[in-house]
Amino acid sequence: MAxxxxxxxxxxxxxxxxxxxxxxxxxxxxxxxxxxxxRWEDLPDDWVCPQCGSDKRDFELVD
Amino acid sequence: MATLAPSSNDVSRAExxxxxxxxxxxxxxxxxxxxxxxPDSFFGPYWSVTRYDDIVAVEADPATFSSSxxxxxxxxxxxQDTGVQLRMFIAMDDPEHAEKRKxxxxxxxxxxxxxxxxxxxxxxxxxxxxxPEGETFDWVHSVSIPLTTxxxxxxxxxxxxxxxxxxxxSDWCAKIxxxxxxxxxxxxxRHVFEMAARFRQLFDERKALPPQGDLLSIMxxxxxxxxxDEQRFIGAIALLxxxxxxxxxxxxxxxxxxxxxxxxxxxxVKADPAAxxxxxxxxxxxxxxxxxxxxxxxxxxVEFAGKQIRQGDKVVLWYNSGNRDESVFPDADRWDxxxxxxxxxxxxxxxxxxxxxxRLAELQLTTLIxxxxxxDMEVKLAGDPVRLPSCFSHGYEHLPVTMSRSHG
Numbered sequence: 001m002a003x004x005x006x007x008x009x010x011x012x013x014x015x016x017x018x019x020x021x022x023x024x025x026x027x028x029x030x031x032x033x034x035x036x037x038x039r040w041e042d043l044p045d046d047w048v049c050p051q052c053g054s055d056k057r058d059f060e061l062v063d
Numbered sequence: 064m065a066t067l068a069p070s071s072n073d074v075s076r077a078e079x080x081x082x083x084x085x086x087x088x089x090x091x092x093x094x095x096x097x098x099x100x101x102p103d104s105f106f107g108p109y110w111s112v113t114r115y116d117d118i119v120a121v122e123a124d125p126a127t128f129s130s131s132x133x134x135x136x137x138x139x140x141x142x143q144d145t146g147v148q149l150r151m152f153i154a155m156d157d158p159e160h161a162e163k164r165k166x167x168x169x170x171x172x173x174x175x176x177x178x179x180x181x182x183x184x185x186x187x188x189x190x191x192x193x194x195p196e197g198e199t200f201d202w203v204h205s206v207s208i209p210l211t212t213x214x215x216x217x218x219x220x221x222x223x224x225x226x227x228x229x230x231x232x233s234d235w236c237a238k239i240x241x242x243x244x245x246x247x248x249x250x251x252x253r254h255v256f257e258m259a260a261r262f263r264q265l266f267d268e269r270k271a272l273p274p275q276g277d278l279l280s281i282m283x284x285x286x287x288x289x290x291x292d293e294q295r296f297i298g299a300i301a302l303l304x305x306x307x308x309x310x311x312x313x314x315x316x317x318x319x320x321x322x323x324x325x326x327x328x329x330x331x332v333k334a335d336p337a338a339x340x341x342x343x344x345x346x347x348x349x350x351x352x353x354x355x356x357x358x359x360x361x362x363x364x365v366e367f368a369g370k371q372i373r374q375g376d377k378v379v380l381w382y383n384s385g386n387r388d389e390s391v392f393p394d395a396d397r398w399d400x401x402x403x404x405x406x407x408x409x410x411x412x413x414x415x416x417x418x419x420x421x422r423l424a425e426l427q428l429t430t431l432i433x434x435x436x437x438x439d440m441e442v443k444l445a446g447d448p449v450r451l452p453s454c455f456s457h458g459y460e461h462l463p464v465t466m467s468r469s470h471g
């Protein structure tokens with residue numbers, strides 16, 4: 001787990017349980033114009049998986 | 064549990080599905096031979112993958128397990144040698160798959176769904192209020208087909224007075240169980256080419272107009288759908304038609320079987336639809352599994368779950384079985400709207416090919432359940448369901464019912 005630079009603990013990775021897509025906070029989500037370093041909780045509630053369209057609730061913390 | 068004879072693991076046999084007799088053999092396969100080779104069937108030899116985790120593992124490795132129509136596509140029947148090859152993006156590998164899928168995705172975002180929600184509710188309400196009380200009617204043809212056909216017509220902005228054509232076209236696209244029968248394939252081609260000709264006409268009209276929000280217009284103005292050969296065009300239409308039609312239709316019908324089998328759970332849903340309707344919809348989709356299988360083709364020799372799969376082998380993922388894997392869904396045959404992990408079902412697939420229209424299917428079914436609950440509806444089976452003789456489209460020809468509702 002990489003150290004973060006925002007003073008909010010290490011970067012985390014979340015996985016979509018419907019398709020396996022990873023959301024890595026350190027990378028953000030360029031496909032959906034989410035900048036690198038965007039924390040999971042800072043993603044809007046209506047953000048969806050860029051691969052399968054599932055809701056945030058369908059992701060779980062993996063790392 | 065008796066050990067399966069080597070010849071009895073052919074789960075593609077139509078009689079298993081039309082007689083609703085497939086559960087025991089899949090339970091046995093999951094327990095004894097979860098990745099099982101069937102050397103001979105109507106569709107030729109194939110591997111069956113029956114456990115949840117193994118299905119996910121195959122779907123998560125599209126480089127090894129191809130979906131491409133060039134290898135035969137995504138159903139157990141090899142379609143590359145027929146006149147209807149269905150070169151749709153779900154039957155492609157990346158990068159073409161990803162390009163075409165990305166172009167369609169804006170049509171099914173949460174925002175797009177929110178824009179459809181009130182029309183879906185109004186249509187559902189009107190239809191439920193029109194149903195006869197005290198007489199037997201067919202739920203499939205009176206509710207499931209009209210609701211899903213109207214939805215598809217809306218999504219495509221298809222001429223409203225021609226919408227009755229959509230369900231038969233969809234059925235013929237999905238009718239893979241005819242196998243190599245020349246006469247039936249010729250009939251299938253006739254229906255599918257008629258569909259393609261009408262949609263091509265509309266596609267060309269939309270292309271000449273400024274972009275609109277409907278699916279045909281989105282496709283007509285997307286670079287990735289620009290230069291499609293005829294089989295790709297047919298595939299693109301067929302995918303959206305079958306994906307939005309047969310699947311939700313059969314879940315809407317499956318709901319009636321579930322509420323008849325589990326009346327206490329239905330009573331709880333009716334008492335608190337705000338809390339339980341969404342879970343009831345998800346459980347219905349899990350247990351119905353309206354698309355029973357998807358097929359992949361091995362692109363290389365690979366050892367998988369202790370079995371040696373050869374390059375070119377047909378690998379069939381039985382979602383209906385994964386959705387009843389007791390290690391994931393305890394008491395798996397029970398319809399439980401309060402089940403905690405119901406959303407983990409495989410009815411929409413897993414991985415890069417997961418169903419794009421999942422959110423729309425959930426919205427339509429949840430709305431139907433909410434509106435039935437609002438009317439305190441009781442829908443009772445009035446005869447035996449007539450099931451499709453298909454190991455692909457898992458659903459119903461007819462579902463005779465009687466209905467009562469409150470008049471408060």
